[in-house]
Amino acid sequence: xxxxxxxxxxxxxxxxxxxxxxxxxxHISDSAFNTILEAGRLAPSSFGFEPWKFLxxxxxxxxxxxxxxxxxxxxxxxxxxLILARRGVSAESEWVHHIAHDVQHLSKQDEQARLQAFSGxxxxxxxxxxxxxxxxxxxxxxSYIALAxxxxxxxxxxxxxxxxxxxxxxxLEELFAAAKLYDPSEWGVSVLVQFGVxxxxxxxxxxxxxxxxxxxxxxx
Amino acid sequence: xxxxxxxxxxxxxxxxxxxxxxxxxxHISDSAFNTILEAGRLAPSSFGFEPWKFLxxxxxxxxxxxxxxxxxxxxxxxxxxLILARRGVSAESEWVHHIAHDVQHLSKQDEQARLQAFSGxxxxxxxxxxxxxxxxxxxxxxSYIALAxxxxxxxxxxxxxxxxxxxxxxxLEELFAAAKLYDPSEWGVSVLVQFGVxxxxxxxxxxxxxxxxxxxxxxx
Numbered sequence: 001x002x003x004x005x006x007x008x009x010x011x012x013x014x015x016x017x018x019x020x021x022x023x024x025x026x027h028i029s030d031s032a033f034n035t036i037l038e039a040g041r042l043a044p045s046s047f048g049f050e051p052w053k054f055l056x057x058x059x060x061x062x063x064x065x066x067x068x069x070x071x072x073x074x075x076x077x078x079x080x081x082l083i084l085a086r087r088g089v090s091a092e093s094e095w096v097h098h099i100a101h102d103v104q105h106l107s108k109q110d111e112q113a114r115l116q117a118f119s120g121x122x123x124x125x126x127x128x129x130x131x132x133x134x135x136x137x138x139x140x141x142x143s144y145i146a147l148a149x150x151x152x153x154x155x156x157x158x159x160x161x162x163x164x165x166x167x168x169x170x171x172l173e174e175l176f177a178a179a180k181l182y183d184p185s186e187w188g189v190s191v192l193v194q195f196g197v198x199x200x201x202x203x204x205x206x207x208x209x210x211x212x213x214x215x216x217x218x219x220x
Numbered sequence: 221x222x223x224x225x226x227x228x229x230x231x232x233x234x235x236x237x238x239x240x241x242x243x244x245x246x247h248i249s250d251s252a253f254n255t256i257l258e259a260g261r262l263a264p265s266s267f268g269f270e271p272w273k274f275l276x277x278x279x280x281x282x283x284x285x286x287x288x289x290x291x292x293x294x295x296x297x298x299x300x301x302l303i304l305a306r307r308g309v310s311a312e313s314e315w316v317h318h319i320a321h322d323v324q325h326l327s328k329q330d331e332q333a334r335l336q337a338f339s340g341x342x343x344x345x346x347x348x349x350x351x352x353x354x355x356x357x358x359x360x361x362x363s364y365i366a367l368a369x370x371x372x373x374x375x376x377x378x379x380x381x382x383x384x385x386x387x388x389x390x391x392l393e394e395l396f397a398a399a400k401l402y403d404p405s406e407w408g409v410s411v412l413v414q415f416g417v418x419x420x421x422x423x424x425x426x427x428x429x430x431x432x433x434x435x436x437x438x439x440x
Contacts, residue, residue, distance in 0.1 A: 013262040042233040137357040148368030
């Protein structure tokens with residue numbers, strides 16, 4: 001049973017591709033889309049702090065503005081998701097207290113112990129407190145786990161997808177600040193991802209990956 | 221069909237947990253482990269540059285040294301994987317030429333066009349060329365997609381897993397440099413992950429996640 005789930009997953013990963021052209025008439029069901037978002041929501045993260053948020057962009061004008069500033073986006077995708085990463089996720093932040101208190105329901109004592117461990121971890125072990133950028137990139141890494149889960153769900157659901165780093169950071173952040181989409185001192189753009197149905201004319205490039213023996217090394 | 225695959229995946233994500241204690245007698249099959257590694261190998265990455273490598277640590281002495289420097293690791297896990305991220309992945313790097321030429325088999329002309337796009341992307345759009353750290357963190361983000369795929373495969377295979385950021389960067393890198401495990405100018409530690417069978421005495425914390433409506437926001 002589990003073996004066959006594993007093979008189904010590998011097959012889905014082998015078959016998926018980064019969609020470059022979508023069918024303008026192609027739609028994916030709300031149920032499939034919710035499964036994709038749910039897979040992202042359930043992603044694990046460092047200390048369970050989930051430093052992410054998913055904005056589903058349905059405002060047509062905003063969407064057009066995004067497409068203009070993100071060359072990696074495709075205009076006929078059915079759904080466009082902006083994955084935000086949280087800024088300033090340190091032990092002293094409101095965010096960490098929110099998760100520890102409201103989500104993880106830690107007692108005051110447990111919260112203190114956890115935040116102390118987290119503080120030492122960020123400062124001494126992983127060294128992500130060097131500056132705002134290293135801390136934001138650390139949150140960004142967590143959000144890529146959520147992104148990967150969404151892509152896996154899409155592949156398993158036969159939904160086509162496009163993960164997108166191809167955007168101009170300054171132009172997007174300026175746009176979102178002007179649109180008051182979120183508080184830029186709290187959130188920043190991590191990555192975008194689109195979903196839909198590939199166009200009939202779409203020809204995926206053959207998948208290229210280094211061979212197993214070059215990627216995996218046994219240290220014996 | 222695809223719907224049921226989606227539900228199977230969500231169920232696996234709901235059931236998985238970060239394993240804190242492994243059964244010292246618990247083993248996972250080579251076939252399951254290979255499926256997990258294969259899921260990582262097949263992960264997508266920016267421009268398809270796969271800036272990662274997976275070291276499976278089977279040397280007992282080295283493993284003990286790692287456990288000492290990475291408080292997040294568990295001593296009875298059956299398999300321990302060190303995920304490395306590539307340093308210095310810019311358009312001028314040997315790495316990018318290797319992938320474009322030997323893996324993607326681009327013509328000289330296509331390779332030039334691709335590297336030019338990549339250079340502009342890194343410099344102007346995503347702004348990852350600020351310094352060595354921002355460039356390494358960008359590669360690290362890609363490697364988290366591979367990590368997430370491994371965790372998804374493990375969940376689908378009923379294999380227990382522990383993703384680990386809990387390590388001392390300096391201590392680990394010093395250890396690996398002394399052991400000449402890799403060239404530290406080319407690779408750095410991104411994240412670790414262990415797999416195995418949870419101990420009978422293991423009680424997973426109930427999974428906590430912010431509710432769907434707090435994570436997902438529709439912009440209409």
